[in-house]
Amino acid sequence: MTTGELYQRDREWHPAALTPDYKTSVLRSPRNALLSLQNSASELTGPTFGEADIDPIDNDLIRNYAQTGDPIGERIILHGRVLDENARPVPNTLVEIWQANAGGRYRHKKDSYLAPIDPNFGGCGRTLTDAEGRYVFRTVKPGAYPWRNWVNNWRPAHIHVSVFGTAFAQRLITQLYFEGDPLIAHCPILKSIPDQRAIDQLIAALDLNATVPLDSIAYKFDIVLRGARSTFFESRPEGN
């Protein structure tokens, strides 16, 4: 549970529900205004997870589904920190990722893209942040792939990221992209975000300092969850 109420979510920073260039949003977006709710225990509490819930290999996508050898692809270390808007680390929080393989194909019974399934790659991982909010995964860089939106849309290489924090109202799912990918500028899903600075924040930076020489290249991706107010002055008990 957080110590205080959360800062208001900046809805002009996030994508709107209705973003017609991402066509599926047209029928899956509420038309009524969201009802603004001040936080109660229902929003300020949230599930917690511990070492007993996961296995150490779960954050190693090169090994966690390997059958006959390593998966095909560019080996990468993905690391960063989970922080809140006050720049404080969020420790012991669950980070889950999922992604396509190096050819751009997902191991999902609903994905029929012609690129092959990699027998040694599952495409998901999970880990807990440490006391300083740090997390690390090892995986292969996902490939770009086409998707049905306009006739010829390609998703930039991306990894889906799910994070909890301590309050259920901090819950966040996003996607991380890779520095230098020319498809980033053409993606209707990325362009659902109105502010270029918010887009830039989703692009993981090449981090040569974190590479494993002669083995794996590295990208750094920090994640920021909603911050909580310090309770300098409590609201009057019968206030507002």
Next chain:
Amino acid sequence: MVQSLNYLKETASQTAGPYVHIGLAPGAAGFDIYREELGRDIAGPNAGGQEITVTGTVFDGTGAPVKDVLIEVWQANAQGSYPGMGAVEEGFRGWGRVIPDFDSGVYSFRSVKPGPVMGRNTRQMAPHLNLWLVARGINIGLSTRMYFGDEEAANAKDPVLSLIENPERRNTLIARKEGDTYHFDIHLQGDGETVFFDL
């Protein structure tokens, strides 16, 4: 110029996409990878209180089922305690993940009925489940609540339901009881659009 506040900005949301199950429920995507998938059991083996089944369908603006939705549930135990806030039964996580049948779009899950929870300004909230929906086409997770149709008196005094000006819309958050099962459909858009919150 003034001093900089130096707050960080929250990472922007992006849709969970059609393959969210790979990450959050790989068994449903068609493969077995983890020792234990998280969120399969909301209440755990020792939870007291009334056992419930909740079932329903999430619909889009044309009334078609949203078959690739993933719903997360967060709830108090039968005494109205959330884990981390008060004492709960051993193994009570209060959180789970729910996905519908990929063919029909009907979801169903089991839990225990939560107790009333103390809300703001010491006003008690009627028993409710907190729900968070993600899917392809949903750019930022949608938050709503499910209340219980057999809690009429408590619902009438609930401080959150009371914020909804139109009584018809209030009913979009109240599950219908039939036997031991609560029916709760969610309409993302259009007729009977569910009330969603900015928390």
